[in-house]
Amino acid sequence: MSLSKILLLALVIGAVWFGWRWVNRVQEIGRARNAARRQDGGRDAAASAPPRAERGRAPAMEAEDMEKCPECGAYVAPRSAVSCGRPACPYGR
Structure with missing residues (x-):
């Protein structure tokens, strides 16, 4: 060895x-x-x-279902969504 x-x-x-x-x-x-x-x-x-x-x-925040924006097609949380900048965006209120 x-x-x-x-x-x-x-x-x-x-x-x-x-x-x-x-x-x-x-x-x-x-x-x-x-x-x-x-x-x-x-x-x-x-x-x-x-x-x-x-x-x-x-x-912790509770889970929220996402919804598809009818104007731009992006999925957003309805309660915290912001406008995508398009004039017909329903979240731009």
Whole structure:
């Protein structure tokens, strides 16, 4: 065996060793979370957090269906549409 093969073998063994330790650490964290959830009565951490609006963020806008402009053919949201610049545009009011 040459020195390069021995070094490569050592690198592979080291990578497998550290990978195995990482996988075990991730599994242990998962087990700890599951144990905490069982002790907490099955409630998720996100479920006990205050709603988004109470955390200082603005509430999300609701979805709105798009409509095709009869003048220019572009799809626009009717409540927030602006004029396309054409004289017969229904959204230029």
